[in-house]
Amino acid sequence: MSLVPSLKLTRKRLISFGLPEYSIYLCSIPITLYIPYVYSTHFGLELAHIGLILMLARISDVITDPLIGFLSDRTNTRFGRRKPWMAAGAAVMMVSAFQLFNPQFEVTNMYLLVWSILLWLGWTMINIPYYAWGAELSDSYDERTRITGWRQAFAYMGNVTVLALPAAAGELTGFGSLPEEGLTIIGSLALIVLPVTIAATLTLVPERNTYGLAKLSLATNFKAVWKNGSFKLLWIAFMLKYMGAAWGSALFMLFAAHVVGEKENIAAILIGHYAMQLVALPMWVKLSERIGKKETYIVGGTLFSIVIPMFWFVGYGDLWLLVFVLSAVGASGSYFTAISMSMKADVIEIASQRAGENVSGAYIAIWSLGQKMIGAVALGICLPLLQYLGFDAQGDNGPREIQILVNMYVIPQTLMYIGAVALIWRYPITSKRLEKIRGAFERRKTRLDGFEP
Numbered sequence: 001m002s003l004v005p006s007l008k009l010t011r012k013r014l015i016s017f018g019l020p021e022y023s024i025y026l027c028s029i030p031i032t033l034y035i036p037y038v039y040s041t042h043f044g045l046e047l048a049h050i051g052l053i054l055m056l057a058r059i060s061d062v063i064t065d066p067l068i069g070f071l072s073d074r075t076n077t078r079f080g081r082r083k084p085w086m087a088a089g090a091a092v093m094m095v096s097a098f099q100l101f102n103p104q105f106e107v108t109n110m111y112l113l114v115w116s117i118l119l120w121l122g123w124t125m126i127n128i129p130y131y132a133w134g135a136e137l138s139d140s141y142d143e144r145t146r147i148t149g150w151r152q153a154f155a156y157m158g159n160v161t162v163l164a165l166p167a168a169a170g171e172l173t174g175f176g177s178l179p180e181e182g183l184t185i186i187g188s189l190a191l192i193v194l195p196v197t198i199a200a201t202l203t204l205v206p207e208r209n210t211y212g213l214a215k216l217s218l219a220t221n222f223k224a225v226w227k228n229g230s231f232k233l234l235w236i237a238f239m240l241k242y243m244g245a246a247w248g249s250a251l252f253m254l255f256a257a258h259v260v261g262e263k264e265n266i267a268a269i270l271i272g273h274y275a276m277q278l279v280a281l282p283m284w285v286k287l288s289e290r291i292g293k294k295e296t297y298i299v300g301g302t303l304f305s306i307v308i309p310m311f312w313f314v315g316y317g318d319l320w321l322l323v324f325v326l327s328a329v330g331a332s333g334s335y336f337t338a339i340s341m342s343m344k345a346d347v348i349e350i351a352s353q354r355a356g357e358n359v360s361g362a363y364i365a366i367w368s369l370g371q372k373m374i375g376a377v378a379l380g381i382c383l384p385l386l387q388y389l390g391f392d393a394q395g396d397n398g399p400r401e402i403q404i405l406v407n408m409y410v411i412p413q414t415l416m417y418i419g420a421v422a423l424i425w426r427y428p429i430t431s432k433r434l435e436k437i438r439g440a441f442e443r444r445k446t447r448l449d450g451f452e453p
Contacts, residue, residue, distance in 0.1 A: 008143060016204040017137065018151040019197040020086070020130055025158030027097040027190045028123060031116070032249035032375065033162070033270075034101075034183050036383060037257075040393045042180040043107040047393045048384040051250075053109055055380030057116035058372045064124050065372070066222060069365025072129045073221075073358055080207040082129035086198055089125025094194040096122055101187030120372060126198070128368050132360035135345040136208050141431045142289050148341040149285040156281065156334070159274040162186055167268040179253065179266060221362040224355065230429055231347045235367060237423040238340050239374045241301070244416035245333075246378035248308075251386070251409045258397060259406055261316050272323050276330035284335035293343050294427050300335035301421035307332050308414045312406065346429050353441045382408060 009017075031054065039045045068085065075081040096118035105111060137147055166185050170177030176185055225231060252270075257263045288296040310325045348363045386408055387393075391401045 008140070009138060009147065013205060014146065014150040016201055017134070017147065018154040019201050020126065020154075021151045022154040022158045022161075023190070023193040023197045024093075024123065024126060024130075025155040026161055026186065026193060027093055027119070029159055029162050029249075030101055030183060030186055031119070032246055032379065033253065034179050034186075035112075036250055036379070037253040037393075038180045038183055039107065039112060043103075045107070045109060045112065046387075048387045049109055050112065051379045051381075051383030053113050054116060055376040057113055057120060058376035060117055061120060061124060061369055061372050064121060065128065065365045065369035066362075068124055068128050069132070069361035069363075069368075070221065071361075072132060073361035079202075082133040082207060083202045085129040086126050087202060089122045089127075089129075090194050090198045091122070092125060093119060093122025094190055097190040097194070098187045101183040101190070124368065124372075128361060128364045131341070131368070132364045133207060134341070135348045135360045135364065136358070139349065141346065141434055144345045145285055145288050145293065145338065145342040148338040148345070149281060151341075152334075152338040153278060153281055155337070156274055156278040160271060160278065161189075163268065163270045163274060165189070167271065177268075221355075221359055222366065224351065224359070225362055225366050228347065228351055230427065231344070231351070231363065233423055233427055234340065234343055234347060235370060237420040237427075238367070239370050240416045240423070241336060241340075241420040242371055243374045243378045244413040244420075245336075246375040247382050247416070248409065248413050250379050250382055251405070254386075254391075254393060254405060255311070255409050256322065258391075259316065259402055260314060260318060260322050262319055262322070269319070269323055270326065273326035273330040276327045277334035280331040280334045281338065285338065288335075288339055288342070292430055293339050293346075294424060294430065296335055297339050297343070297424050297427075298421055300332060300339070301417055301424070303332040304329070304336075305414055305417045305421065308417065309410055311410050343427070343429070346434055350429070350434070350437055353438070382412070 035054065036047065036050050039050050040047045072081060072085055075084060077084055096115050100112075100115040100119055103111065134147055134151065135144075138144055162182075166176035166182030169175060169185055170181070175181050253266055256266045256269060262269060284296060284300060287299070291299075307325070307328045310328065314322050314325060344363070344367060348360050351363060352359050386405065389401075389404050389408075391397055391405055397405075
């Protein structure tokens with residue numbers, strides 16, 4: 001079970017592997033960005049109900065995430081372990097995204113709940129095998145950051161498309177500028193891009209299995225995951241940061257509409273934010289190669305925690321100040337997912353070496369479950385709390401209610417980011433430490449082989 005370092009991946013291979021992330025983000029970002037605003041202001045659902053429904057939609061993931069992670073590690077077909085799951089998930093997510101973003105029937109609380117559950121089921125069937133596959137694609141410490149960096153670049157392209165396409169359509173055709181119109185466009189696009197991008201990856205990129213088919217029980221795998229101190233530290237830090245991001249996404253359109261007074265061009269305003277994420281990402285990847293992943297995480301998280309409070313200075317009519325602050329947030333935060341996922345791949349390698357079999361699916365499942373639960377909890381808390389404190393998404397709000405919205409947008413995000421940086425300060429795995437651990441496992445294997453008859 002010696003780890004022979006994999007060759008550096010070509011740019012063509014990196015692009016081919018990153019493609020699904022474009023369509024995955026295209027279909028998932030609108031859940032927090034558009035749905036709370038559109039379903040409350042356009043379809044008349046109560047803000048508190050929307051938040052609770054989106055949270056409840058994730059409860060099924062408590063079962064599906066571990067199960068799909070477990071089965072993905074053990075699937076054995078001529079097409080591979082991960083690919084069949086991604087193909088099936090694409091079909092489920094494609095249909096549910098279309099129904100959720102382009103409603104074909106009367107919109108009720110039950111309608112939102114059913115299609116949200118199905119969308120996240122499809123997401124799970126794609127993402128857990130896809131991210132497990134990504135963790136196995138290379139054994140190189142820095143190459144893993146290139147893989148996650150390219151994948152995240154496609155994610156940011158998906159974000160830009162979610163915003164730029166409706167805005168461009170609005171300018172050219174008069175349909176697309178309003179959030180509910182943008183949802184219709186994105187739902188229709190999902191029918192095309194999901195099958196195309198995933199089919200391209202499944203066709204062009206071979207799977208790689210260093211450790212062989214997994215055999216340990218589900219309970220053994222998940223006990224080992226939770227006993228892994230490095231993974232637990234990284235996981236909790238990621239969840240804090242992700243909860244802050246989900247919290248901000250859920251409240252942003254309300255912030256833009258009620259604090260700044262901009263209701264018709266919200267999508268266009270966000271383009272600068274996501275464009276800066278895309279532009280800054282290669283610089284964060286290069287910085288990681290120079291100073292290390294942990295250090296890059298700390299630099300980026302600290303900078304992000306300084307930038308977020310700048311929203312306090314944005315007031316009514318400050319459109320260009322809003323655009324500037326959003327762009328600064330995008331540039332300072334674009335490191336987060338790519339670096340976190342690369343660090344996670346290092347942890348998974350060590351865990352697989354220790355277990356003697358492939359456990360990527362189990363680790364990705366716990367990560368994914370936490371990510372979705374935290375995102376749902378953020379929605380389930382912030383929207384009902386905002387309404388409880390007196391803010392009305394469909395009515396007039398005075399200075400007190402507007403200030404409550406501003407404080408709820410800024411303070412929780414900032415505290416969560418600071419907490420994530422504090423945790424990562426204790427993260428132990430570096431490039432040198434990873435090489436030492438690999439050497440120790442190699443020496444152990446040599447000793448064990450020496451006792452074989």
